[in-house]
Amino acid sequence: MFTVSVADETVRWSTEPTDDIGTHGGLALADGLVYAIRADGTLVALEDG
DSSP states (O other): OEEEOTTTOOEEEEOOOOSSBSSSSOOEEETTEEEEEBTTSOEEEEEOO
């Protein structure tokens, strides 16, 4: 998974998907955060930095 700045097309952050985050549903972007679902159904928010 990774995010790219729309303004200048630079990669803001990246991570390898795991069984815990990002492989069990879609991702959503809101208020500068990326929301993902863990394997156990928990919603997590990922932020830049």
